[in-house]
Amino acid sequence: MVMRTLVSLIHVVVSVILMVVVLLQHRKQGGFGGAFGGGTQADVGQWQRFTGLTKITVVLAALFMVTSMFLALVR
Numbered sequence: 001m002v003m004r005t006l007v008s009l010i011h012v013v014v015s016v017i018l019m020v021v022v023l024l025q026h027r028k029q030g031g032f033g034g035a036f037g038g039g040t041q042a043d044v045g046q047w048q049r050f051t052g053l054t055k056i057t058v059v060l061a062a063l064f065m066v067t068s069m070f071l072a073l074v075r
Helices: 002-024 041-049 052-073
Strands: none
Touching: 002 052
């Protein structure tokens, strides 16, 4: 019971921070072309080219998914 409440609180905080970080990012002109298979072999080291906000977004999205799965599995 206490664990579920703690994870729920973390989930809400992560979701609010994730929304703020996504809204702070600059819009790219490429659209969805690069997101869905537009890459080549040269994109192997792409993590180093991400901006700080993009890296934070990836980490927060992963944490959001983990807490979502935990809350769905624990009753």
